[in-house]
Amino acid sequence: MQNRRKTLTRLGALTAAGLGVAALALGATSAYADDNAPNDIEPKIIGGQPAEDGQFPYIVALADAGDPSFNFCGGQLVAEDVVLTAAHCTEGSAAADIVIRHGSTDITQTDIYDVTDIYVAEGFDGSTMVNDWSLIKLAEPISGAETVPLAESDTKDWGTLTVAGWGTTESGSSSEDLLYVDVPYITDTDCSGAYGSEFNADSMICAGDLENGGVDSCQGDSGGPLVSADGVLVGIVSWGYGCAEAGNPGVYANVGLLYDDITTKLADF
Structure with missing residues (x-):
């Protein structure tokens, strides 16, 4: 059984560092596996390159409050004091368990912010990954921080998209530098052909090189941004099988389809 989620775990990180196999989460898709399953994912944000300062000013990392040097998921600011991420990154966690890192493409140079509240989307199902989104409230606003605009609908024709994160790379370990890679949009029909009934067109969207592979997110990138050429948040890194496999x-949470639910909750969060 392969990993379905893209959330970096300490077990996964140790496995990746010691054996050169994938850790859970990072890259264009989130961690894909059951923590008890053999971890046979190739670890990489394939074809990625370092982001320039200011290229993704809204991106954040979720880190362990007990050890902030361990970042396990990504996310993005949708308000100066609210982060949008994947539900599988926060489900079962208390606000005191997580801190947010923001402010630099070098994860070691980011500032750390406390969390006061977490909302996991109603209808989220960890077995199917339906409705994989969550909101995190910061203890204080990040004054002047840029936020990412949300797709208000699903165009069904996004062209080339971009995913970014600090997740696992070809080396098998997480990157200290923020990396990004361009990934082609994949139609619902083609994604259903790849994943069958596991792909839910009512809340998911797919991106990657279906024929050749080679570009994708990987473990540790869960919750991070999939954006259009004009900088609109189209998807949230969610799941997939392997990393950058043909x-x-x-697979990403489809922000355009979830827009009403996200913005309704955001208004009173």
Whole structure:
């Protein structure tokens, strides 16, 4: 059984560092596996390159409050004091368990912010990854921080998209530098062809090179941004099988389809 989620775990990180195999989460898609399953994912944000300062000013990392040097998921600011991420990154966690890192493409140079509240989307199902989104409230606003605009609908024709994160790379370990890679949009029909009934067109969107592979997110990138050429948040890194494998594209929470639910909750969060 392969990993379905893209959330970096300490077990996964140790496995990746010691054996050169994937850790859970990062890259264009989130961690894909059951923590008890053999971890046979190739670890990489394939074809990625370092982001320039200011290229993704809204991006954040979720880190362990007990050890902030361990970042396990990504996210993005949708208000100066609210982060949008994947539900599988926060489900079962208390606000005191997580801190947010923001402010630099070098994860070691980011500032750390406390969390006061977490909302996991109603209808989220960890077994199917339906409705994989969550909001995190910061203890204080990040004054002057840029936020990412949300797609208000699903165009069904996004062209080339971009995913970014600090997740696992070809080396098998997480990157200290923020990396990004361009990934082609994949139609619902083609994604259903790849994943069958596991792909839910009512809340998911796919991206990657379906025929050749080679570009994707990987473990540790869960919750991070999939954006359009004009900088609109189209998707949230969610799941997939393997990393950058031909025939197995990255699957994301579809922000355009979830827009009403997200903005309704955001208004009173």
